[in-house]
Structures are given as structure tokens and as C-alpha cells.
Amino acid sequence: MIEDLNLEDIFSKANPNVYFVGIGGIGMSAAANIAEALGFKVSGSDKGIYSPTKEVLDQADISYFTTYDASNVKASGADLFVISAGENFQNPEVGYIIQNNLPHCGLAQFLYNISKEKLRVVVTGTHGKSTTAGLLGYLLQNLDDSSFMAGGVLQAYDRNFYVGDGHYFVFEGDEYKEEFDDPTPKFHYYK
Numbered sequence: 001m002i003e004d005l006n007l008e009d010i011f012s013k014a015n016p017n018v019y020f021v022g023i024g025g026i027g028m029s030a031a032a033n034i035a036e037a038l039g040f041k042v043s044g045s046d047k048g049i050y051s052p053t054k055e056v057l058d059q060a061d062i063s064y065f066t067t068y069d070a071s072n073v074k075a076s077g078a079d080l081f082v083i084s085a086g087e088n089f090q091n092p093e094v095g096y097i098i099q100n101n102l103p104h105c106g107l108a109q110f111l112y113n114i115s116k117e118k119l120r121v122v123v124t125g126t127h128g129k130s131t132t133a134g135l136l137g138y139l140l141q142n143l144d145d146s147s148f149m150a151g152g153v154l155q156a157y158d159r160n161f162y163v164g165d166g167h168y169f170v171f172e173g174d175e176y177k178e179e180f181d182d183p184t185p186k187f188h189y190y191k
Contacts, residue, residue: 007113010079010103018110019076020044021093022084023064027107027172029053030149030161031082036060037163038114045072045093052153056160070096079103082110088180106178108189111149115169115190118147122173122190129172137162137170144168 010016020032023044033056036042045065049057057064065072070092073081081097081104089095097104112120121140123133130151137148138156146166153160173187 007080007105007109011113013079015039015041016080017041017043017076017078018080018082019073019078020082020084021068021073021091021097022046022087023057023062024049024053025084025086026053026151026160027149028082028084029056030159031107031111032057032062033060033159033161034111034114034147034149034163036062037161043076043078045069052160055158056153059159068093073097073102080105080110082107083179085177085179085186094180106182106186106189108173108178108186111171112189112191115147115171118169119167120190121168121170122187123170124173124175124187129174133170133172140166140168140170146170 018035018040020028022028023032024046032042043063045068068091073093073096081102083104087094123129134150134154140146141162144166145164146168147163148170149161151172173190175185177183178186
């Protein structure tokens with residue numbers, strides 16, 4: 001994470017370009033789809049993208065590379081790089097982003113910034129986060145057209161997210177680190 005990173009400047013651009021390193025993860029694929037639904041230009045990479053995230057990304061025509069290579073980052077022209085907490089300097093894309101001081105953040109910081117005008121409901125715990133986030137998201141979407149992301153593809157939607165105009169945004173707030181160099185648990189960033 002860059003300490004002086006001002007995501008508001010990036011998000012204020014018309015159709016900001018965001019690149020997700022580790023886009024094949026269930027949370028990263030949901031965030032990529034949410035960004036795309038909000039008008040961002042989205043692309044990303046992973047060492048392999050498998051079901052069910054492959055289908056979720058393909059439904060939205062989000063482009064992605066299935067290898068990690070610094071040339072992917074160079075070609076992306078991204079305004080912001082969202083880096084999965086599971087990646088580190090051994091990933092050539094992460095190394096290139098860090099060495100060139102490119103604007104980057106973790107998943108939770110990105111999600112907070114795209115949802116900070118909403119009332120955030122963060123589901124934490126050790127078992128049942130996906131089920132609970134999915135159920136709350138489904139209920140609030142039907143009551144208020146609220147947004148959500150879950151850690152699994154929901155049968156009612158055939159995807160792991162929904163973007164609406166309602167007052168709420170439901171997230172899973174797991175305790176895993178935000179980024180490879182930031183051990184803060186993700187749920188702290190949702191505020």
C-alpha cells in the first residue's frame with residue numbers, strides 16, 4: 001500500500017482503469033465485476049482461472065491473462081493496481097508495480113473506497129461468512145436494491161456480487177492480511 005495514495009483522485013477520472021493481480025480469487029473476481037459494473041475499465045491476471053470465477057469474469061467480458069508477467073502490467077495502462085494478499089515480490093507483476101512505485105492497494109481498501117457512501121455491513125467470523133453475506137445481500141437487495149459481494153457464487157444470481165442503488169453494501173470481512181506487506185486484517189479497512 002502506498003501511504004499517500006489518494007484513491008479519490010483515481011476514482012474521479014472518467015472510466016478509471018483498474019488492474020487486478022490475482023483476479024481469479026473469489027473476492028477479487030467479485031471486486032473486478034463490481035468495478036466493471038460501476039464503469040471502471042477492468043482487466044487482470046492470475047496463474048490460472050478456474051470455475052466458478054472463470055464463468056463470473058467471462059459473463060462480464062472482463063479480460064485477463066492466465067500468467068503473471070511484468071509485460072501484462074506495462075500493457076494494461078492501469079490507473080490503479082489491486083493486489084491480492086496472496087501475492088508477493090516473487091510475482092513478477094507485483095515486483096514491477098512496487099519497483100516502479102505504481103499506484104496500488106489491497107482488496108479491502110479498494111472495496112471501502114468504492115462503497116464509502118453506503119452503510120457497510122461486514123460479516124466476520126470463522127464459519128458461515130459466505131452464507132451469511134449471501135443471505136444478507138439477497139435480503140437487502142430485494143428490500144432496498146443494495147449491493148453485496150459474497151465468497152461464493154449465489155444460485156439466485158449465478159455470480160458472487162450484485163451492484164444496486166440501495167443504502168447498504170454487504171461484504172465478507174475476513175481476518176486475512178490486506179496485502180503481502182500489510183498484515184492488517186482486511187475487515188479493519190471496511191470501517
